[in-house]
Amino acid sequence: MLLAASAVAGAQCAPMTPAPEKAVADAAATAPKPSSLESVLSTMDDASEKFRSAQADLNSQQYQKVVDETDVQKGKVYFRRKNKELEMKLDIAQPESKYVLVKEGKAQLYQPGIDQVTEYSIASKEEAEGMFALGFGGRGHDLLKSFSVKYGGDEAVDGTKTAKLELTPKSARVHNMFTLITLWIDASRGVSLKQQFDEPSGDYRRAFYTNIKLNPRLSEDLFKLNTTTKTKLVHPQG
Numbered sequence: 001m002l003l004a005a006s007a008v009a010g011a012q013c014a015p016m017t018p019a020p021e022k023a024v025a026d027a028a029a030t031a032p033k034p035s036s037l038e039s040v041l042s043t044m045d046d047a048s049e050k051f052r053s054a055q056a057d058l059n060s061q062q063y064q065k066v067v068d069e070t071d072v073q074k075g076k077v078y079f080r081r082k083n084k085e086l087e088m089k090l091d092i093a094q095p096e097s098k099y100v101l102v103k104e105g106k107a108q109l110y111q112p113g114i115d116q117v118t119e120y121s122i123a124s125k126e127e128a129e130g131m132f133a134l135g136f137g138g139r140g141h142d143l144l145k146s147f148s149v150k151y152g153g154d155e156a157v158d159g160t161k162t163a164k165l166e167l168t169p170k171s172a173r174v175h176n177m178f179t180l181i182t183l184w185i186d187a188s189r190g191v192s193l194k195q196q197f198d199e200p201s202g203d204y205r206r207a208f209y210t211n212i213k214l215n216p217r218l219s220e221d222l223f224k225l226n227t228t229t230k231t232k233l234v235h236p237q238g
Helices: 002-013 021-030 037-050 125-132
Strands: 053-064 069-082 085-094 098-103 106-111 116-121 147-157 160-169 180-186 192-198 204-214 232-234
Touching: 037 147, 037 160, 037 180, 147 180, 160 192
Parallel strands: 116 232
Antiparallel strands: 053 069, 053 204, 069 085, 085 098, 098 106, 106 116, 147 160, 160 180, 180 192, 192 204
């Protein structure tokens, strides 16, 4: 765009005369450089070195192909690095309260309405970070261990320049859940502003992160589930 603007300005000053070489060179030097896969992964690596915690507002949209409907959930999400492990807490406020806690090799879903915790085991640290915290605290080059990563170009999300990364899971287990995971990474901060998880059925989930705060002081209580003495604990089979 800057090159085009310089050419137009030159034409206005001197019709039928090519723009001066210096003006073209200056415009090329100041034009925003497109991202590349390597540069995005390196930005994420740098961000990971400085990462201690994060919080954001979340808008999650679950599309169901069979009924052609989208369910929307809104809430807040929290991340922190503790003892070299990444922990996540998800507080959903709408349309109903529920909480997800990922830590210590487990993912727990607490539904206060039925006073039940459903607990899932996580196969590995990589799976926990890969599936629940993509783009928040993880190293960019670590994505290459679990995914085939393709750079999909630069796109704007809510007016912010992002780099689009398309992740194809290498693990058959993960691929059976998600055929493709797409991240829109803030080019300056190395965090996700948007994510999409495509399922084999044609369903997908989109997550939008806003009001992101990096390295805030987070209470220890945020990473706990406020259950009751009567809370039922369930372990799904499979």
